[in-house]
Amino acid sequence: MNSLNGNVQTMEMGGCPGAQRAGNLHKLAAVARIKWLCISRNAMIMIGPVLVIGMVYVCKILYGINSGGTLVPFLRGVLLNIGITMNICAEGFIMVGTSIAEEKESHTLRVLMTSSITGMQYFIGSILFPFVMLMAVNYIVLFISGIPMDIVPWIPFFFVSMVVSLTSCVLGMIVGICAKNQMNANLISYPFLMVFMMVPIFGNMSEALHKISGFLFTGVMTGMTECLAAGETYVMSPLDMAVLFGELLISVLVFLVLYKRNGYEKD
Amino acid sequence: MEQNVLLSLSHISKRFKTEQALKDINMTLHQGEILGFLGPSGAGKTTTIKIITGQLRQTSGEARLLGTDSSNIDESIYEKIGVVSDNSGIYKKMTVWQNLYVFAGIWQVSRERVEKVLTQVGLGEHRNKPAGKLSKGQTQRLVLARAVLHKPRVLFLDEPTSGLDPSTAVAIHRMLLELKEEGMAIFLTTHNMEEAAKLCDKVALLHDGEIVEFGSPQEICLKHNRNKKYSVLLEGDRELVLAQNPENVRKIAGWMERDEIMRIHSCEPTLETVFLEVTGKDLNV
Numbered sequence: 361m362n363s364l365n366g367n368v369q370t371m372e373m374g375g376c377p378g379a380q381r382a383g384n385l386h387k388l389a390a391v392a393r394i395k396w397l398c399i400s401r402n403a404m405i406m407i408g409p410v411l412v413i414g415m416v417y418v419c420k421i422l423y424g425i426n427s428g429g430t431l432v433p434f435l436r437g438v439l440l441n442i443g444i445t446m447n448i449c450a451e452g453f454i455m456v457g458t459s460i461a462e463e464k465e466s467h468t469l470r471v472l473m474t475s476s477i478t479g480m481q482y483f484i485g486s487i488l489f490p491f492v493m494l495m496a497v498n499y500i501v502l503f504i505s506g507i508p509m510d511i512v513p514w515i516p517f518f519f520v521s522m523v524v525s526l527t528s529c530v531l532g533m534i535v536g537i538c539a540k541n542q543m544n545a546n547l548i549s550y551p552f553l554m555v556f557m558m559v560p561i562f563g564n565m566s567e568a569l570h571k572i573s574g575f576l577f578t579g580v581m582t583g584m585t586e587c588l589a590a591g592e593t594y595v596m597s598p599l600d601m602a603v604l605f606g607e608l609l610i611s612v613l614v615f616l617v618l619y620k621r622n623g624y625e626k627d
Numbered sequence: 628m629e630q631n632v633l634l635s636l637s638h639i640s641k642r643f644k645t646e647q648a649l650k651d652i653n654m655t656l657h658q659g660e661i662l663g664f665l666g667p668s669g670a671g672k673t674t675t676i677k678i679i680t681g682q683l684r685q686t687s688g689e690a691r692l693l694g695t696d697s698s699n700i701d702e703s704i705y706e707k708i709g710v711v712s713d714n715s716g717i718y719k720k721m722t723v724w725q726n727l728y729v730f731a732g733i734w735q736v737s738r739e740r741v742e743k744v745l746t747q748v749g750l751g752e753h754r755n756k757p758a759g760k761l762s763k764g765q766t767q768r769l770v771l772a773r774a775v776l777h778k779p780r781v782l783f784l785d786e787p788t789s790g791l792d793p794s795t796a797v798a799i800h801r802m803l804l805e806l807k808e809e810g811m812a813i814f815l816t817t818h819n820m821e822e823a824a825k826l827c828d829k830v831a832l833l834h835d836g837e838i839v840e841f842g843s844p845q846e847i848c849l850k851h852n853r854n855k856k857y858s859v860l861l862e863g864d865r866e867l868v869l870a871q872n873p874e875n876v877r878k879i880a881g882w883m884e885r886d887e888i889m890r891i892h893s894c895e896p897t898l899e900t901v902f903l904e905v906t907g908k909d910l911n912v
Contacts, residue, residue, distance in 0.1 A: 383735065390732035394718065397729070401720040467716030471773075474680060475733050476705035 391485025437589030456532025666833030709774035719759030764795030
């Protein structure tokens, strides 16, 4: 059975292993190229990152009108939280999920999966471009938010941003696996958005929400950005670490269970 | 395994929840052969392709594709086969060239090969056109081009000319015959009997998931030619269909002696009439 139906067999490693590896990389590159071409030409998807960057930039100007362009730390934190959380959630879930749903709609997913692409190659190829995009937008939002760059702990920021973006992409794959079409993908994304986007964004307004936010991977990211905005040093707690890796692991497991059951597309 | 047998189905049955989709299907496909799978919609044609290509698992029986059991095939088999399904999609926002080139990347096919296939299917001048703007015939040719890009040993075509204009259908037929000449084995499903008779070396007539006839189109037609008849066109545009019996033979001999016959030929049943006779149903339903 092929990977479309979730019953992936191990690729025979006959012949020269080097050539086999090169072949696998070619396939991975081809899937990533297809995804890049599809996503970058889908205005419905590509409007998201532009909106996030635009919104943060415009809000920064508007909030700063009365204070000569300088924002108070609280507002910087709010801006950064909204920008990064929207990017991670709205873009991660929707970009990955919708692009798979689009392939189902146009029947190209079946074509791709009957062209010797493995489930793993499709998985990695599908999240590669969105992952890079999420990371890039996170950095752009960080730059334009007005946070002094000398207080940014670059390595922890990169690490947290990477794990969070990856988790978001895996959740997007779950959305894509469950969705029948693009409309359906958006609909399935909403519960994820409500939890992973709204709770951290409004975490500052309620103690209870703030506590819950601490148990969400997006909450760990906003916790970090709040520290940055307040000019405090961010130290990753064991709980943050457990939440980041725990939720990444759970997402991967849920994806694997769904994939094993029906593959990328239910017959 | 018999020499040159690329595909064999042995006692294949498939049952969905309440419906028996396929019953005891047996057949073989050899290298350089076109096998037609004929039947009306819902007869089980697409299900058969899905079982052979590992997209669906049979309830019982064995399907072997290129020597491998279909229920155990992995993705590498798709490097040796091409599949054109009834709803094979194209990337509409990509150009014709990009649609082929991304798959060339998967199969590691050279640019020259992409160019050659593009020219072969007559889409060379449309290379930079977004695939979504192609006509139905051009889209079908693009799908076919993609399926043969990596020179598969077996090509599966599910209703390849369905809904196409006659000239595009003829162009596709020509291309299939060329591929056959190159040694490719083609498994073709269709409900177009003329197409099957013209292209196929062997056909299987499928009815309610069961093969009711199997053989070359000529063999099948001759087998069902029980009531032999002759069509005779006489001078004065008088056309007659006469059953073969001593009286009519004498009549024909007389017309021949008097040189009154303009045209005469035997009337064998067509695949369509055979199907109707065997199943009591029309193929075009």
